[in-house]
Amino acid sequence: MPSETLEAVREIRELSYAEAVREALGQAMEADERVFLFGEDVGVYGGAFGVSGDLVHRFGKERVIDTPISELGIAGAAVGAAITGMRPVLEIQFSDFVTLAMEQLVNQAAKIRFMFGGKASVPMVVRLPGGSGTGAAAQHSQSLEAWFAHVPGLKVLQPSTPHDAKGMLLAAIDDPNPVLIFEHKLLYKTKGHVPAEAYRVPIGKAAIRREGTDVTIVGSSIMARKAEAAAERLATEGISAEVIDLRSIRPIDFTTIAESVRKTHRLLVVYEGVKTMGIGAEISAMIAESEVFDFLDAPIIRLGGADAPIPYNPVLEKAAVPQEDDIVTAAANLVRRGEA
Amino acid sequence: MSADQKPNQRPELAALDDATVAQALTRMHLIRKFEEAAEASYMRGLIHGTMHLSIGQEASAVGTTLPLEAHDYILSTHRGHGHCIARGAEPRLMFAEFFGKETGYCKGRGGSMHIADVEGGNLGANGIVGGGLPIAVGVGMSIKAQKNGRVCMVFFGDGASNEGAFHEALNMASIWKLPVVFVCENNKYGMSMDIGHAMAVANVADRAAAYGMPGHCLDGNDLAGVAAVAKVAIARARSGEGPSLIECKTYRWRGHSKSDRNLYRSKEEIEEWRNQDPIRRLEDELKAHDRFDAATLMKLEEDAQRDIDAAVEFARACPDPDPKDLTRDVYAL
């Protein structure tokens, strides 16, 4: 096939986010016998969100393992398997249930290498479907990524596109550290370009989704998608927004954010997690502590989730997390304020 | 006709007078019809989110709670509509909650998985598997400290008994002899995982031995049998002898939730359990003993249907909450 045609085929290869994750899992298991998938209902049920699909039929019950409902136990089992030569990928059915597994992730997985003086490592990946928007209410809708970003020893990712979902999962499986990947439930059905080969998207590198000159909007996961849509609308109002998709919360790519703020002089940080004590606070403080602070023409704005659990009622649920309209309004106000 | 006229009745059924049986049947019908209406509302797009139906498990919810007194407490699970109704919750307010309305039990904040009626002794359904078990221990402690003679009954599934919370809770309740009744509704599956693959022992009740409390393994589709054992466990709790573990073997006819494609169980298995419908079983037994005639039984069912239809209409007409109240109940003032 001539290379132009190959290119064209690549261009049109679209997968959903869930399919992209599944493809990464399949490729990792094919390439490396140490990789196995572990979690509640990941087998014949195909995963609560359909992510594992037919993997149990392809790889068998020894490598796609249904577990009892025992989050602490299975997280600990993943740690044990990881320090003795395996590469477990653990699915926590809803990210909210990671609260039951906290001990093993925070006290054990994150610290073993350090405590052992570098003599062991914990190459495990934890996949966590999170976020609101499905009417699942307060115990099934949280965005808890900032908690884990607070723990040295863990890496925390939030891919927002099918392309990154695949490439970052493969990078995470290669990584010799415990990596938590928060997948937003509303993103699973979104489609996008996904190359067929087993490529990697580096951990710790943000993506500039749209270039702009008037304001920098930093978001991750579904908020990066909403920020892109908002930027498009802002453009029709004559405002040029630069959109940065963080992708990786820890390690965080401060360089990309700083360079953008140097150019735009204004910063809006958007995240679905509760606003108070969150990712926005960290990014704002990093700017405030750096020489980039002098480039600001206006105060930094944080748009985060309300200081409330996620409510069941759909009107309230929408009001509890930033929406596209909120981003447009905040960015426009920020630009006007900077000019005034 | 009174119960003692038929000497060949099982003692468990004979122990329940006609008024009690009628109330139990009514509640079982209300549960079934509540859930059928919930399912229909979901299909018609009237609610968002998901729900977990307990159709097929009605005898367990109603039988275990039948011997409770009005001031006793319960704690429920994600599959909790039945427990609420069994304790006398108002279907109108439950539907309002299900529809997310300000008039619902939790003002639309909780939804199907979090219905609570604290004044009525229902300390809440729970979206976290096993989440209610340790809470029941604390409720037991407060009953003991306040010497108010109450009992706390906590529901959970077979799957939940594999969580650490189950083991910690049973142990503490037992060492402190707390007035708690642990009720496991074993419907054979934790989502898609069957109990045979999830547990190293055959019955959840077998685990009671490890915590020094009685374990009762029951036919959970037999209302009278369940009520008889619950009565013993409740009496034991109330008298200060400590907790018990009751396991009701039953079955959910529907999938785990709305996203379930039912790939892990066969049509034959579902059919087999539908033939053990706890409502029809009780009705048939009552008819066989001439305790109720067909017309009376039919009327109980029709009345329940009417109540549920009215509850749906009520709930649909209720107002949504106001977004400006979003953070209203985050902290107590």
Ligand SMILES: Cc1ncc(C[n+]2csc(CCOP(=O)(O)OP(=O)(O)O)c2C)c(N)n1
């Ligand atoms: C801590 C936690 N883990 C997982 C889940 C997801 N989940 C909800 S219900 C369920 C199955 C529960 O099975 P069981 O306890 O037997 O109750 P049943 O659904 O059969 O009534 C699972 C895995 C959850 N809600 N909470």
